Amino acid sequence: MKKKNLLLARRLTGRHASLWVSVLAILLMLVTAGILLLAMGKNPLAAFRSFLQGCGMLPKENYGGGSGMLTDLLDFLNYLAPLILASLAFIAAFKAGLFNIGISGQMMLAGFTATVLVGYNKALSPVIAKPLVLLIGLVVGGLTGALIGYLKYRFNIHEVVSTIMLNYIISYLTGFFINNNYVDMMTRNSRTCTPEARLTLTNVMIGDLKGKIPLGLIIAILVALLVSFVFRKTVLGFEIKAVGMNRRCSQYTGIRVSRIILLSMGFSGAIAGLAGVAYYLGYTNTIIPKSLPGMGYDSISVALLGSGSPIGALFAAVVVSIFQQGANYMSSSIGVAKEIASLITGILLLFASCGNYMKFRAERKIQQAADLAPRSVPAPAAGKPGDRGVKTL
Amino acid sequence: MSDYKSDYIVEMRHITKRFPGIIANDDVSLEIRKGEVYALLGENGAGKSTLMSILFGTYEPDEGEILVNGKPVKFHSSTDATACGIGMVHQHFKLVEPFTIAENIVLGVEPEEKKLGILPWVNIRKANQQIAELSRAYGLEVNPTDRIADVPVSVRQRVEILKMLYRGAEIMIFDEPTAVLTPQEIDFLLQIIDNLRKDGKTIILITHKIAEIKRVADRCAILRQGRLIDIREVADASAQELADLMVGRQVKFMLEKTAPQFRAPVLEVQGLTVKNEHKFDVVKDVSFTVHGGEIFAIAGVSGNGQGEIADAIAGLLKAASGKVLLNGKDITAMPVRERALAGLSYIPEDRHETGTIPDMMLRENLALREYYKEPFSRRGILHQEAFRSYSEQLIQTYDIRCAQGPETVLRSMSGGNQQKAIVGREIEEQTDLIIFVQPTRGLDIGAIENIHRQILQERERGAAILLISLELEEIMALADTIGVLYRGEILKIDAAEKMTTQEVGRYMMGVKEA
Missing domain, CATH: 3.40.50.300 (P-loop containing nucleotide triphosphate hydrolases)
Incomplete structure (x- = not known):
């Protein structure tokens, strides 16, 4: 038992520490969710299996005509695409030390603008309409983000405050226009977009199965690579990280902090805009007025679970999507309300945000083990032997 | 019991x-x-x-x-x-x-x-x-x-x-x-x-x-x-x-310091006034000149405007009025980076808040003055190899002790070694003016000796040195000229050998002429 603990501690302090923290967070979440399901009198293993079945990762007992495991998997990917983009948007701002919780609003405004300008225009060919939708997403989201950055450095308004307020403004403003001009009388949502503008190709025949092809997923992966490149390889990424880690030192080295704040919020907003068009002109194809997408908040869990890494977010988004997208099937097959998906995401966020605490405990454990061991074995976390005053106390 | x-x-x-x-x-x-x-x-x-x-x-x-x-x-x-x-x-x-x-x-x-x-x-x-x-x-x-x-x-x-x-x-x-x-x-x-x-x-x-x-x-x-x-x-x-x-060993109390050889003026501060956020003058009409080869020390009790003078010269704070000249060129309105390029380096008072990015690696911290120039980056793309070789060179030259070499996270290093990294980074720029604020705060005697020796070396090289310190002993040991700061004003400027510790102490308490 003692030895096993130490093995885990080594993992949590080693080179791939962030990865192991995420793995541990997922395991803890599964255990906690399992206990919850047991308390409700359900078999947790059956529940977890039905989540996977709902996402096309395990076969269901029976399928309707024209659908199969692949159909479910494509539906899953269709949901995954905007979630990846939304979490990348969160990461872009988070690296600069900014907490963009206005991703929902930025998604909605970008989705709404693209729907109104392109989605209802039947004259455009898909070759023009689809890139135009992406462009509108980028520009509208980017400008919204830049506005938040501007409010921050010009008037010192905290981004959390301004994004929450903007979320309300966007939600009610778009709701007003949808209800007045673009409402579908049957569903009470906005009218659906043309297939030419939609970023998801529907009713594509693959063999004898009908499926959706989410083009947004390609965009999402490209953007993940781009964000990763910017933060690992470029001067701009270095400066954004520097501002995020220590604003005063950045100023001292001559980085123009206000410019970086504006840029990274714009960058974040632009990606959120892409998430918005992938969501509203891909996944849902309609806008429910005055209802902000929960995905904007799930993206924070995804980013934290991926420990702030763009590539990590790709995998973390898969985990979160399994619960969100698989909830419907799980609910119908074992009879637990599908809201449990959000509960599970919340539990996951809780454990993922304990990552630093876990690392701290692990370091401590290793240290104690090293202190108990014979003196000749140097502790890995300690400074060089003979280096006087390793740490100022 | x-x-x-x-x-x-x-x-x-x-x-x-x-x-x-x-x-x-x-x-x-x-x-x-x-x-x-x-x-x-x-x-x-x-x-x-x-x-x-x-x-x-x-x-x-x-x-x-x-x-x-x-x-x-x-x-x-x-x-x-x-x-x-x-x-x-x-x-x-x-x-x-x-x-x-x-x-x-x-x-x-x-x-x-x-x-x-x-x-x-x-x-x-x-x-x-x-x-x-x-x-x-x-x-x-x-x-x-x-x-x-x-x-x-x-x-x-x-x-x-x-x-x-x-x-x-x-x-x-x-x-x-x-x-x-x-x-x-x-x-x-x-x-x-x-x-x-x-x-x-x-x-x-x-x-x-x-x-x-x-x-x-x-x-x-x-x-x-x-x-x-x-x-x-x-x-x-x-x-x-x-x-x-x-x-734990024999301590040498005295520093060996050669006679000063002043060169042309490098830093000229003329009527500098700095206001804080409450519009209060934290630095009031301060004027002084630092020549090449001179250590100009500002003595004063903590919180009398020392940090603000340094920040205003380095461009981190705006001057409300007055002028700052570097090698005869007016730099009062220049942004921080241009001032640095014009020949100014700065060891700030606070190692963690201003001088370094503690969560970054040593190699990134050592390159904070250089990262945007060639060979560290070309057309906006970073070259990690340049970071590594540059930091290895500085680690060697300035004897920076670090457990994992250039990849050591700065926060995990001891305060003395963090300070060595900052001093090394700034001295390596070989600028005409170096500002040291509280360079030995919280360091042990060995590290203090080391940094004092480096300050004297830079003086020999002909750099102008502005030393701001709360340690009167440090000022008496190093300074060629002493200015005493009290409530944002310089009460007295004189050659160091003409002043005793007691005199400087009196001015530090705001007694003008005894």
């Missing part, structure tokens, strides 16, 4: 305290007699503050036990320690700035009364009176209704002492109490400590200044790297002996 009657008021037995990566206290045992002044001597990081934080209940020891008045005690927080009659004046004062002196003193032990039998109510007027009496009784004159934000450092320290007295402390711990005081204020404080002893209080004095120990302490425990090295009767030990015990 509990019935045992002790001669000692405090006994700490076999105390061991570990932090991740370091043993702060390693099997330390002390016995302190009632009514003595007991000094704890050691360099920074020797474990003095940790040991006393354990006695004050801030930390719990991993091993060992504490006895007060012969009875074993276990402190879980400073509240427990206070209840046992232990008080502490921390190095960084724990005061609420917008509150008055009296409010700060009674905070947590408010004299509560019940109005109309039920409504709890603090009788601050009564507290004001009590505190005024207390302060007169001990010669610690304060005005109980002044706000902390409006009073100078020396008064704040008196408030901290009164706080202990108000709580009826019998054992008083002072953590580096003289670090922020002028020589005259130090005299006053040592007098107060002496009075407290005569009144029967037990004093524990944490310090690395041997002169103070010689003046007031009865006994002295020497700590080095967490271990208790020796306990001496102060009357029987010479200053040299104590210094050698503290450092």
Whole structure:
């Protein structure tokens, strides 16, 4: 038992520490969710299996005509695409030390603008309409983000405050226009977009199965690579990280902090805009007025679970999507309300945000083990032997 | 054990305290007699503050036990320690700035009364009176209704002492109490400590200044790297002996400094005024000139505008009026980076907040002045190889000790090595002007010697050096010219050899012409 603990501690302090923290967070979440399901009198293993079945990762007992495991998997990917983009948007701002919780609003405004300008225009060919939708997403989201950055450095308004307020403004403003001009009388949502503008190709025949092809997923992966490149390889990424880690030192080295704040919020907003068009002109194809997408908040869990890494977010988004997208099937097959998906995401966020605490405990454990061991074995976390005053106390 | 009657008021037995990566206290045992002044001597990081934080209940020891008045005690927080009659004046004062002196003193032990039998109510007027009496009784004159934000450092320290007295402390711990005081204020404080002893209080004095120990302490425990090295009767030990015990080797007190050779003026500051966010002049109409090959030192008590002068010259703060010339060129309106490129480097006061990005790696921190230039980056793309080779070179040249080489996360390094990294990074720029603010704060004697030698080397090279320090000793040892700053104004500028420590100290307290 003692030895096993130490093995885990080594993992949590080693080179791939962030990865192991995420793995541990997922395991803890599964255990906690399992206990919850047991308390409700359900078999947790059956529940977890039905989540996977709902996402096309395990076969269901029976399928309707024209659908199969692949159909479910494509539906899953269709949901995954905007979630990846939304979490990348969160990461872009988070690296600069900014907490963009206005991703929902930025998604909605970008989705709404693209729907109104392109989605209802039947004259455009898909070759023009689809890139135009992406462009509108980028520009509208980017400008919204830049506005938040501007409010921050010009008037010192905290981004959390301004994004929450903007979320309300966007939600009610778009709701007003949808209800007045673009409402579908049957569903009470906005009218659906043309297939030419939609970023998801529907009713594509693959063999004898009908499926959706989410083009947004390609965009999402490209953007993940781009964000990763910017933060690992470029001067701009270095400066954004520097501002995020220590604003005063950045100023001292001559980085123009206000410019970086504006840029990274714009960058974040632009990606959120892409998430918005992938969501509203891909996944849902309609806008429910005055209802902000929960995905904007799930993206924070995804980013934290991926420990702030763009590539990590790709995998973390898969985990979160399994619960969100698989909830419907799980609910119908074992009879637990599908809201449990959000509960599970919340539990996951809780454990993922304990990552630093876990690392701290692990370091401590290793240290104690090293202190108990014979003196000749140097502790890995300690400074060089003979280096006087390793740490100022 | 509990019935045992002790001669000692405090006994700490076999105390061991570990932090991740370091043993702060390693099997330390002390016995302190009632009514003595007991000094704890050691360099920074020797474990003095940790040991006393354990006695004050801030930390719990991993091993060992504490006895007060012969009875074993276990402190879980400073509240427990206070209840046992232990008080502490921390190095960084724990005061609420917008509150008055009296409010700060009674905070947590408010004299509560019940109005109309039920409504709890603090009788601050009564507290004001009590505190005024207390302060007169001990010669610690304060005005109980002044706000902390409006009073100078020396008064704040008196408030901290009164706080202990108000709580009826019998054992008083002072953590580096003289670090922020002028020589005259130090005299006053040592007098107060002496009075407290005569009144029967037990004093524990944490310090690395041997002169103070010689003046007031009865006994002295020497700590080095967490271990208790020796306990001496102060009357029987010479200053040299104590210094050698503290450092663990022979200490050289004097620096070898060549005669100054001034060259052309490099930095000219003309009528510089800087305002803070409340539109208050923190730097008032300051003018001085620093030549190549000259060390110009600004002396002054902490908080008199030192940091603001440096920040304004480096471009981190805007000048409200006045001019800054570098090599004859007006740089007053230039952004930070252009000033640096024009020939200015700057070792700021705060290593963690300004000088480094602690969560980045050493190699990135060492390249903070260079990363945007070739070969570190080309067309916006970084080249990590250049970072690595540059940092390896600096690690070698400046003897920066780091566990994982260029990849060491800066935060995990010791303060001395962090400072070496900053000094190395800035000196490597080979600029005409180098600003050092508090370059040796919190460093041990070896590191201080090292940095002083580097400052003198840069002077030899012909760089103009602006040295801003709170350590008068440092200024007297290094400066060619001294300017004394008081409340944002320079009261006096003169050649260093024409001024004595006492004179500089007088100007630091705002006495214009004696």
